[in-house]
Each structure stands twice: as C-alpha cells, then as structure tokens.
Amino acid sequence: MKPKQYLLWMAAAAAVSISFSACRPKGAGSAVSGNAAQRTYVPPGQYDEFYNFVSGGFSGQMSVYGLPSGRLFRVIPVFSVDPEKAWGYSEETKPMLMTSHGFVPWDDLHHIESSFTDGMPDGKWMFANSNNTPRLARIDLTTYRTAEIIEIPNTGGNHCSPFTTENSEYVIAATRFSVPPDGPQGDVPISSYKQNFKGHISFVSVDKETGEFNIAFQLKTPGLNFDLSSAGKGVSNGWLFLSCYNSEQAHTLLEVNASQNDKDFILAINWKKAEEYFKAGKGTKQTNVRYAHNKYNEHTHSATHEIKTEVTVLDVADFEDLAYLIPCPKSPHGTDVNPTGEYIVGSGKLAALIPVFSFDKIQKAIAAGDFESERYDGIPVIKYESALHGEVEKPGLGPLHTEFDDKGNAYTSFFVSSEVVKWNVEKLEVLDRQPTYYSVGHLMVAGGNSKKPYGKYLVAYNKITKDRFLPTGPELCHAAQLFDISGDKMELLLDFPTIGEPHYAQAIPADVIKDRSLKIYDINANNHPFKANGEGDARVERDGNIVRVYMTTIRSHLTPDVIEGIQQGDEVYFHITNIEQDWDMPHGFAIKGAGNSELLIMPGETQTLKWVPDRVGIFPFYCTDFCSALHQEMSGYVRVSPKGSNVALTSYAGNK
Amino acid sequence: MNNRHRIISLHRAILIISGVALLAVIALPIWRIELDAAQYPEGLELLIYSYKLDGHVDIINGLNHYIGMKTLRADDFIEFTVLPYLIGIYGLAFIVVGFLGKRKGLYILFAAFLLFGVVSMVDFWRWLYEYGHDLDPTAPIKVPGMAYQPPLIGFKQLLNFGAFSIPAIGGWIFIASGVLLAYCVFGEWRIAKTWAKS
Numbered sequence: 001m002k003p004k005q006y007l008l009w010m011a012a013a014a015a016v017s018i019s020f021s022a023c024r025p026k027g028a029g030s031a032v033s034g035n036a037a038q039r040t041y042v043p044p045g046q047y048d049e050f051y052n053f054v055s056g057g058f059s060g061q062m063s064v065y066g067l068p069s070g071r072l073f074r075v076i077p078v079f080s081v082d083p084e085k086a087w088g089y090s091e092e093t094k095p096m097l098m099t100s101h102g103f104v105p106w107d108d109l110h111h112i113e114s115s116f117t118d119g120m121p122d123g124k125w126m127f128a129n130s131n132n133t134p135r136l137a138r139i140d141l142t143t144y145r146t147a148e149i150i151e152i153p154n155t156g157g158n159h160c161s162p163f164t165t166e167n168s169e170y171v172i173a174a175t176r177f178s179v180p181p182d183g184p185q186g187d188v189p190i191s192s193y194k195q196n197f198k199g200h201i202s203f204v205s206v207d208k209e210t211g212e213f214n215i216a217f218q219l220k221t222p223g224l225n226f227d228l229s230s231a232g233k234g235v236s237n238g239w240l241f242l243s244c245y246n247s248e249q250a251h252t253l254l255e256v257n258a259s260q261n262d263k264d265f266i267l268a269i270n271w272k273k274a275e276e277y278f279k280a281g282k283g284t285k286q287t288n289v290r291y292a293h294n295k296y297n298e299h300t301h302s303a304t305h306e307i308k309t310e311v312t313v314l315d316v317a318d319f320e321d322l323a324y325l326i327p328c329p330k331s332p333h334g335t336d337v338n339p340t341g342e343y344i345v346g347s348g349k350l351a352a353l354i355p356v357f358s359f360d361k362i363q364k365a366i367a368a369g370d371f372e373s374e375r376y377d378g379i380p381v382i383k384y385e386s387a388l389h390g391e392v393e394k395p396g397l398g399p400l401h402t403e404f405d406d407k408g409n410a411y412t413s414f415f416v417s418s419e420v421v422k423w424n425v426e427k428l429e430v431l432d433r434q435p436t437y438y439s440v441g442h443l444m445v446a447g448g449n450s451k452k453p454y455g456k457y458l459v460a461y462n463k464i465t466k467d468r469f470l471p472t473g474p475e476l477c478h479a480a481q482l483f484d485i486s487g488d489k490m491e492l493l494l495d496f497p498t499i500g501e502p503h504y505a506q507a508i509p510a511d512v513i514k515d516r517s518l519k520i521y522d523i524n525a526n527n528h529p530f531k532a533n534g535e536g537d538a539r540v541e542r543d544g545n546i547v548r549v550y551m552t553t554i555r556s557h558l559t560p561d562v563i564e565g566i567q568q569g570d571e572v573y574f575h576i577t578n579i580e581q582d583w584d585m586p587h588g589f590a591i592k593g594a595g596n597s598e599l600l601i602m603p604g605e606t607q608t609l610k611w612v613p614d615r616v617g618i619f620p621f622y623c624t625d626f627c628s629a630l631h632q633e634m635s636g637y638v639r640v641s642p643k644g645s646n647v648a649l650t651s652y653a654g655n656k
Numbered sequence: 657m658n659n660r661h662r663i664i665s666l667h668r669a670i671l672i673i674s675g676v677a678l679l680a681v682i683a684l685p686i687w688r689i690e691l692d693a694a695q696y697p698e699g700l701e702l703l704i705y706s707y708k709l710d711g712h713v714d715i716i717n718g719l720n721h722y723i724g725m726k727t728l729r730a731d732d733f734i735e736f737t738v739l740p741y742l743i744g745i746y747g748l749a750f751i752v753v754g755f756l757g758k759r760k761g762l763y764i765l766f767a768a769f770l771l772f773g774v775v776s777m778v779d780f781w782r783w784l785y786e787y788g789h790d791l792d793p794t795a796p797i798k799v800p801g802m803a804y805q806p807p808l809i810g811f812k813q814l815l816n817f818g819a820f821s822i823p824a825i826g827g828w829i830f831i832a833s834g835v836l837l838a839y840c841v842f843g844e845w846r847i848a849k850t851w852a853k854s
Contacts, residue, residue: 259796350797397816417816418694438695464695 036493039484042069047514050446050457050507053126054480055112059500062112062128062139067446067457067507068482070496078137078146079107079130083597087146090599091573091608092528093296095305099133099151100290108132110159111228111504115168115206119233119451123513125211126506127162127171134158136173136204138211140298142518147296150213153289153311154181154200160226160242164206165271166233166451170216173202174242178223181313183288193251197223200313201242203271213293215308217278219269220315221323222377223249225258226267228334228401233451234341236359238272241344243332244325247376259350263327263384265376266335266346268362273322274314282319283312299527301606317378324366325376327384328355334401338410338425339451343389345410345425347399354399354412356428358389390428396421400441401504403448405485406455413443413460420460420483422490434490436481438464445485446507454509458483458490461502468495478502519583521604528606530575535559540651547572549651552579553587553601555628557653558621561636565649568616568642574599577606588624591638598624613640660851663757667840671762674833675750682706682740682747684826687780689806691716692818702728703824706739723804723815724795725787735779746772750833759844766841773834781808 042048048066056063060080064073081088081097088097088105097103107130114121125147126139134152139145152158156177164171178197180186188196199221205214224244232239247264250257277283289311296303316323328335328346336345344357364370365386372381398416405411410425418439422432440460447454460481468479477497483490532538532550538559541548547570552559558576566572576589578601590598591611599607613619622635641647663671685703688711692699701711708730717727730736746769753761788805791798799815806812806819813819823831 255796256794260794352799435694438697466695467697 032493033491036491040068040070040482040494042066042071047510049510050454051510051513052444052459052505052507053112053114054461054498054505055109055128055503056499057110057478057501057503058108060107060109060130061499062109062126063499063502064144065480065496066510067459068493070480070482070494072499074144075499076139076144076146078128078139079104079109079135079149081105084600086597086599086607086609089597089609091610092302092606095303096146096149096294096296098294098305099135099292100307101133104133106132107135109137109500109503111162112506113162113164113171113449113504114506114508115211116164116450117167119166119237121447121450121506121508121512122168123508123516125206127164129158129161129173131157131159131176134173134175135292136162136171136213138206138213140211141513142516143298144517145296145298147211147298148213149292149294150204150215151291151293152200152202152204152215153291154198154218154220154286154313155179155202160201160229163229163231165231165240166237168206170203170205170271171213172229172231172240172242173204174226174229175199175201176225176227178225178246181220181286182290190251193223194249197249197251199224199226199244201226201240201269203274212295215291215311217274217283217312217314219274219323220313221267222317222379224265224267227332230335230337230344230449231271232337232341232359233339236337236341236344238270239359240269240271241335241337242267242269243328243335243346245331245333259331261330263329264331264348265325265381266328266332266344266357267379268324268326268382269316270322273319277314277319277322278312283314286311286313298521299525301521301526301528321366323379324362325379325381326357326362326387327372327381328357329353333399336402336404336410336449338404339406339453341451343425345402345412347402347412349398349400349415351399352394352397354392354395354402354423355384356389356392356425357387361389362387392423392428392430395423395430396433401443403443403445403458404453405445405448406453411443411445411448411458411485411490413440415439415441415463420458420490422485432489434483434492436460436462437468437479437495438462438466440481442502442504444505444507446509449506454507456484456486457507458485459505459507461498461505463501465497469497520581520585521602523577523579523581523604526577526604526606528575528577530573530608531606532559532575532577532579534579535653538651538653540565540649542570542649545570547649549574551576551589553577553589553623553634554579555585556623556630556634558587558589558623558634558636559653560651561653563636563651564639564641565645565647566613566638566640567645568613568640570613572611572613572638574609574611574621575606576601576609578603580604585627586625587627587634589621590624591621592619600625613638616640616642660848661759663754663759663762663840663844664847667762667843668754668757670836670840671750671754671765674836675747675752675754677829678743678747678750678833681826681829682743684829685710685824686826686830688822688824688827690820690822692820693816695816705736706743706826707736719817720804722795722797724792724798725804726790726792728787733783742772750837759848762837762841762844766837769834769837773830777808784808 050067052065077087115125128137134155138148140147152173155175156179159176160174201219205216225246227243229242244265246258329351330348332346333349334347370386396414396417402412482494580603619638687704689702703710
C-alpha cells in the first residue's frame with residue numbers, strides 16, 4: 001500500500017469515529033433573548049411591577065420578592081422560628097408557634113394563596129399551610145406579619161391547602177396522609193389502613209373584616225391522599241376539586257404500591273351543599289380533638305394561644321349529593337380550575353397525557369346518573385369520558401401544576417422532562433415549550449389562579465440548580481426562573497435563587513397593595529400590658545425572682561442604660577418599647593449570654609426578651625440595628641450580683 | 657518451510673502488535689453508554705469493561721427503578737468471568753499466529769475472531785433487550801408500549817433520557833484489530849492467488 005492509500009484509510013477511520021459523536025443531539029443549553037437584561041432591570045430607587053409572595057417550603061417561611069427584578073424584599077417568619085426577627089423567641093410571639101403538641105419551632109410551609117374577593121386577589125392577606133404539624137396561617141399584608149395560625153385536627157400532613165373559595169369564604173385544609181381520626185381509638189395496626197384510616201377536608205371560614213379563622217366543618221372521606229385543590233370560580237363557584245392519589249389505599253412503600261392504578265381521582269365537592277348540611281345541623285360534633293388557635297394582636301403587640309376541643313364532621317358517604325369522584329390518570333398532583341371556572345385540569349404526575357374535565361359535563365353526568373357501576377367507598381364515580389372535555393396528547397413527562405393566562409392558555413410544569421409547556425385550554429393544543437433549569441415543581445402566572453389573570457409573567461420554581469450558580473458545597477439553592485409570557489413564545493428572562501424550597505407563589509400588582517403597607521405602629525394605640533409610657537415611665541420592678549425592665553429606645557439611647565440589683569438566677573424580662581414614631585426606625589436589643597435571640601422592635605411597638613443571668617458580673621446590652629450616627633453609643637450595662645445579695649435594685653439613664 | 661504458506665513480515669508485525677493491543681483491552685473499557693437529561697447537564701456514563709461495570713452505575717440503577725428496570729449487578733453477568741480469558745486467548749492467538757507466520761493459521765484466526773465479534777455483539781444486544789424489556793409490572797412509571805432498550809450503537813431517546821451508545825477505547829482497539837486482521841487476510845489472500853497462478 002502506498003503512503004497516499006494509508007492516509008486515505010486513516011481519514012476514513014477518523015471520519016467514522018467523528019460521525020459517531022456527531023449523531024448525538026446537542027443539549028438544550030441556556031436560551032436568553034437579547035434584551036432580557038433591560039426587561040428585568042429595575043433601576044435603583046424604582047419599584048417593581050409586582051409583589052411576588054413565595055413559599056419557603058422547608059424553611060417554614062414566606063418570602064417577598066419583586067418582579068421582574070427578582071429582588072428579595074423580606075422573609076416573613078410563619079411556621080419556623082426566626083432569631084433575626086425574634087419570631088418564636090420574644091415572649092410576645094412564642095404563643096404563635098404553640099400547638100396541641102406544645103411549642104413547635106419548625107414546619108414545612110408549602111403553598112401560598114391570596115385572599116380573594118370575587119375571584120381576584122384583594123390584597124388583604126396571604127394564606128399559608130404547614131405540611132408537617134398541620135396548620136393554616138394568615139399573613140397580614142399591612143404589617144407583613146403572621147397574624148394567625150390554626151391547627152387542623154384529624155389530619156396527617158396538611159398539604160392540600162390553603163386554597164380558598166372565590167370570596168375566601170373558606171380556606172381549605174386537607175390531609176395528604178390519611179390517618180385515623182384523632183383520639184384514643186387511633187391506636188390501630190397500620191396494616192388496617194383500609195378499615196381505619198380516613199381523610200378529612202377542613203373548611204376554615206375567614207371573617208371578611210378581621211380575617212379570623214374558624215374551622216366551620218370537616219368532611220370525612222375514604223383514606224385517600226389529598227394532594228392539591230382548587231375551588232371552582234365563575235360557573236363552578238360553589239364547588240371544590242381535590243386531586244387524590246393512593247386510591248390503592250396502600251400503607252407501605254407508596255412509591256410502588258400507590259402507583260398501581262391507572263387512574264386515581266379528582267374529588268369534586270359541592271361545598272355550598274356541604275355548608276347547607278352543616279348549617280342544618282347534619283354534622284356530628286367531635287369533642288375528642290385538640291387543636292391550637294393562635295392570634296396576634298397588633299394593639300397589645302402580643303399573641304394569644306388557646307386550645308380548642310370541638311369540630312363538626314360530616315361523612316361524605318352519608319350524603320347523596322355532596323361528593324363525586326372523577327377518574328384521573330395517574331397519581332394526579334395539581335388540579336387547577338381555569339379562569340372561567342369551566343375547565344378542571346388534572347396533572348397526573350405519572351401520566352402521559354393531561355386530562356381536562358368540563359364542569360358542564362360533570363354537572364350533566366351527575367344529573368344523568370352517569371356513574372361507574374361500583375361506588376368507591378360509598379362515593380359515586382363519574383365515568384371518565386362523561387366528565388372529560390379532552391386530553392392534551394404528549395404534553396411532556398411528569399406534569400405537576402397548571403396556571404392560566406388572560407388569553408385562554410394554560411401553562412403546565414413538567415418535573416421529569418424539566419420544562420414549562422404552554423397549551424390552549426379550549427383546543428388542547430400544545431403551543432410552546434421551554435426548558436427549565438432544572439426539574440420545575442410549581443409554577444406561577446401573575447394572577448394565574450384568579451378569574452382575570454394579569455398574565456405577563458410566569459415564574460417556574462425549580463428543585464435542582466446544579467450548575468446554574470457558583471457552587472456552594474453539597475447544599476445548593478432552589479431557584480426561580482422568570483419568563484415573559486406576553487408573546488406567542490415564552491421567553492426566559494431571569495434566574496434567581498430562593499429561600500428554602502419554593503412551592504406555590506402568588507404575584508399581585510404592586511399598585512393593588514403597596515399603599516396599604518403600614519409605616520409605623522401608633523404608640524398611642526399600643527396597649528401592651530408592659531409598655532413603658534415614655535422615658536419617664538422607664539423603670540425596673542422586682543416581684544420575687546421575677547424582674548421586669550420597662551425600657552424605651554429612641555435615637556440614640558436605651559432608658560434605663562444602667563441597671564443594678566439583678567441577682568444570678570433571676571427571671572429578667574426586658575420589655576422594650578420603641579418610642580420612635582418615624583418610618584424605618586426600628587431598634588434592636590441584645591444582651592450577653594441570653595439563651596434566645598435579639599429583639600427587633602418597630603416604632604411604636606413593645607417586645608419582650610427573657611433573660612436568666614447565669615453568673616455574677618457586668619453584662620452589656622446594646623441596640624443591634626444600626627439606627628443612627630450614634631448607634632454604637634446605644635448600649636448599657638446590667639450588674640448581676642449573687643443570689644441574696646443586698647445590692648439595691650436601681651436603674652437610670654444619664655447622671656442620677 | 658515453504659514460502660508459499662508463509663505470511664509476509666508486515667502482516668506478521670501487524671498481528672503481533674494487534675495481539676498486544678488486544679491483551680490491553682482486558683483492562684480497558686470496551687463500550688460506553690452515555691445518558692443525558694435536563695437534570696443531568698453533566699451527563700451520566702456507564703462503562704462496560706471485560707470484567708466489570710464502571711461509571712455512574714449506582715445513580716443509573718437509582719433512576720432505573722422508577723421504570724422497573726432490573727438493577728445492574730456485575731455478578732449477574734457470566735461474561736465478566738469469561739470475557740477476560742477469551743480476550744486474552746485471542747490476544748495470544750494473534751501473537752502466536754504472527755510468530756508462526758502460517759497463512760492457514762491466519763485464516764482460522766480470522767474466522768474465529770469474526771465469530772467472536774458477532775457472538776459478542778449478539779450477546780450484548782440480548783442483554784440490552786432483556787434489561788430494556790423485562791420491566792417490573794409494579795413499577796411506578798409505566799408508559800404503555802414503552803421499552804427502554806438502549807441502542808447497541810448510536811442514539812435513542814428513552815423518556816427524559818437520551819441514551820448514546822458507542823465503543824470505548826477497548827472497543828475501538830477490538831474493532832481496529834478486526835479491521836487490521838481483515839486487511840492482513842485480504843493481503844495474504846491476494847498473495848496466495850498470485851502464488852496459485854505462478
């Protein structure tokens with residue numbers, strides 16, 4: 001063979017091996033359009049267009065972002081303690097985290113939903129649920145604080161929550177883990193799941209003015225796992241739709257055993273009917289429950305905690321026209337009602353299609369008795385085809401959640417194929433798909449769960465971020481991705497990290513709520529029992545081993561700032577009143593050796609830190625929030641003497 | 657010995673070098689299956705050696721359990737015990753034929769190596785088929801009509817994973833040895849034909 005021939009052979013071999021690599025498709029890569037920076041840049045000093053209230057998942061908190069900038073404004077503590085804000089550390093806030101199990105310092109905050117008036121966010125409150133120790137919270141959108149927390153009895157994990165009805169008549173709480181009803185009869189073999197385990201759906205009423213919660217009634221259901229729910233609106237107002245998985249009623253290795261049926265269910269409840277039955281006294285009073293009801297009063301600046309012991313329960317199987325099951329493939333996660341209320345989208349996380357049910361057809365099927373021959377644990381099962389508007393074919397893999405825009409389109413998140421898919425609700429046609437980085441869970445369209453979505457922005461909340469940001473060790477952030485959905489194609493604009501694991505979120509136009517935001521607490525309306533009425537009222541009082549320090553803060557001193565006569569082992573309560581009445585002028589308070597946290601006291605507010613000195617000596621305390629030019633001077637001393645010492649209890653600020 | 661039945665030096669050198677290279681294949685990855693998904697921008701890789709599986713075997717097994725694929729375990733493959741010896745024998749056979757230099761030996765080696773190659777690929781395909789089709793009926797994710805057989809060679813989309821299967825360095829050596837062997841056989845066959853005419 002000649003050299004030329006050798007070369008040819010080698011070239012041929014190289015070509016073969018290169019072509020092997022070439023037949024491999026290219027990865028999705030990152031596709032950001034040219035002027036994305038311009039469209040997300042909010043210049044310094046200017047405001048964002050939307051407030052974005054984002055659940056913190058396992059952080060237990062709710063965060064407030066701006067859209068489109070993705071700037072984080074505030075993290076509001078809800079179900080988890082937060083030493084920065086003394087949430088769960090100050091004497092005033094400790095009762096908020098009390099439950100029937102005692103003080104619970106952490107929870108898993110899953111979803112956020114606005115309070116609604118006529119199907120639109122009214123900007124009064126955000127509702128949030130905790131999945132571990134089942135509770136429901138109400139966050140006030142004037143103070144941006146958690147105003148109320150109520151525990152949910154007869155419930156395992158309160159995952160299917162806090163979705164509200166069209167006028168927030170009720171906030172829904174429903175169990176993800178069916179359990180035997182509360183009480184001593186709950187001591188049963190876990191293998192007796194099918195006989196003894198029940199689901200409970202709670203209808204928690206919301207006072208239109210004060211927002212106060214009350215568990216109006218509960219519906220007892222078969223032992224299904226309720227995942228998510230969506231209340232009817234418009235034509236379907238008065239109904240509630242809940243996704244149920246584990247129709248197998250498995251109690252072990254659910255990964256496999258609860259994934260066997262080709263179809264699970266969406267449970268449709270006529271809640272107006274349930275309310276009627278409840279009001280007509282058809283429910284049973286259950287008195288062996290214990291659940292906490294905690295309220296924060298912004299005039300006493302203190303929370304109260306009480307245990308309630310009664311709930312009214314209606315068993316859905318006892319009523320003919322209360323609840324209907326609709327078969328839904330397969331292990332449905334999200335169930336979402338479109339803005340008109342006519343269509344109900346079920347997202348079977350293991351299904352290869354998305355079924356869309358029609359409210360009209362459901363009503364007709366119920367009227368015609370178009371049911372499967374067998375009931376499911378006493379509940380009629382509507383025939384799949386009779387309820388179906390149609391199916392979206394080959395939408396993607398692992399559909400989880402659907403939101404809607406103002407143009408008749410739906411947006412569904414796909415966890416497994418890691419994408420957001422836009423499709424037309426009426427025509428069931430896929431219109432666009434965009435990758436997410438990576439594995440999107442929830443998604444949110446601004447106003448996407450309301451009667452008139454604002455549209456414009458979609459945020460995908462991703463579970464996996466891997467290579468998206470600078471690495472920070474094994475524990476990486478979850479992330480939000482902002483898409484502009486105003487055009488035909490969704491355009492990725494921005495990536496930003498989030499607090500904890502964001503599940504659901506809400507976005508409300510800034511104009512709707514920004515002017516409601518409180519600037520200061522009125523010092524004259526402060527009814528805290530341990531308020532110091534001005535510096536003249538500042539003092540220290542002893543009652544046995546309990547010492548109360550009535551302290552004031554104002555730029556740039558604490559009054560009193562010299563305290564003597566405290567003894568080792570005393571229970572010292574620092575009741576700090578911030579007598580400032582100026583916007584953005586909080587003061588902080590911390591003392592050496594305190595076994596809890598700092599305090600941050602807003603203008604006009606009184607907050608209390610408990611301190612038990614463990615040794616003799618001089619203990620400095622100081623303001624922790626840089627408040628003024630002389631912030632560093634804002635400090636004082638406590639002298640701690642041995643138990644039984646005869647050092648007199650004295651206090652002063654400035655020369656005596 | 658009659659020159660008529662002897663292999664020319666170039667071919668003998670090729671055979672000896674190929675034989676040594678084949679012995680190296682025992683320690684090298686033979687085949688590579690790469691998996692790509694949105695959540696795995698870094699990619700996952702399964703490397704098949706003559707005696708073991710390597711790469712992200714545990715991660716791949718973890719993912720496969722959703723679709724009910726059997727766990728990949730080296731102990732389940734008799735091939736991993738036999739294959740190193742077979743490759744060793746072939747490597748030595750290349751060297752021996754190279755040293756002895758008999759044309760008949762070359763032909764026999766070629767036939768046997770071809771057979772080995774074909775049987776190996778059929779066996780490999782059979783395993784891919786079995787793992788791709790023998791799915792646990794109770795698996796959480798069941799897509800009607802869906803099988804998860806990775807391609808023998810080339811690319812195939814399996815749900816959210818793209819599977820790309822190609823020979824690894826050992827496989828390429830194996831193929832190159834076969835090609836070179838064929839080249840030697842072809843060359844020798846032409847020489848033998850010339851001899852026959854004379």
